[in-house]
Amino acid sequence: MKIIKLNAIDSTNTYLKDLSRNVTVQDGTIVTAEAQTQGRGQMGSKWQSKTGRSLTFSVFKRFHGLPITQQPMIAFAVALALQKALQKLQIPMVSIKWPNDIMSYQKKICGILIENQLEGSKVIASVVGIGLNVNETEFIQLPQATSMRLASGIQFNLDEVLVLVSEEVFRQLQALDEGNSEVLKQTYEASLFRRNKVTAFESKDGVQFNGIIKGVADTGELLLEIEDESLQKYEVKQLKMLF
Known part of the structure; x- marks a missing residue:
């Protein structure tokens, strides 16, 4: 180095x-x-x-x-x-x-x-x-x-x-x-913080919702299980974690 x-x-x-x-x-x-x-x-x-x-x-x-x-x-x-x-x-x-x-x-x-x-x-x-x-x-x-x-x-x-x-x-x-x-x-x-725990998020439009972090996509997006139990992908600019 x-x-x-x-x-x-x-x-x-x-x-x-x-x-x-x-x-x-x-x-x-x-x-x-x-x-x-x-x-x-x-x-x-x-x-x-x-x-x-x-x-x-x-x-x-x-x-x-x-x-x-x-x-x-x-x-x-x-x-x-x-x-x-x-x-x-x-x-x-x-x-x-x-x-x-x-x-x-x-x-x-x-x-x-x-x-x-x-x-x-x-x-x-x-x-x-x-x-x-x-x-x-x-x-x-x-x-x-x-x-x-x-x-x-x-x-x-x-x-x-x-x-x-x-x-x-x-x-x-x-x-x-x-x-x-x-x-x-x-x-x-x-190693993800709050993985598999119900966590509050806020979308870029200001809407708050709960999700469970399940992992990440190969392309880097966060994989969230949301309230209807579907798995959704989110980019960095699309949401903020509230904790």
Whole structure:
């Protein structure tokens, strides 16, 4: 791994994408920033981070002939990598809130943003942005947020966490590049937050309804059993989980 450490930056994902367009970026390159002013999450949301207490970084992974249809598996692999890394670091009750938020108990501890680079029918590389709450002890007006320290009572070394998490991300993505996507999908489904539990959702039109998470489609959509017992597929922009 090659680690590039920066002070203040708009977005580590944007920096790494721009860098890869202009120079040949080494597979396994990591860009981390002490402060990220324009950090992004899913669907245009902003990721808030605290200097010296959290990690905001992006990793660059090259693929060799990964079919474009396998894009959802990249998100599955990264989410599972974060879950496994946090479990190694003694974080309790780690699960994945679809599509790729990482939870400890009922609260969000990590956000992920994946941007893939395509060439024809292949994925040639991914830039994986990760925002991880490490040593924060309070979150103002963010009742559903937590940190590794709050969840475990342990104070962590940021550099050590960065290396362990990054190694696990590359390990999982390398395994994906070598095949075995069906096992990956099954493992991801087994790790889903509130799987097989009645959960409240809100549609993009503001309609609230109950559903039971049964898994995910090969194309990445959430599979919900709704009140008439039918199985429906939903994309990220189509609904929000209420919990």
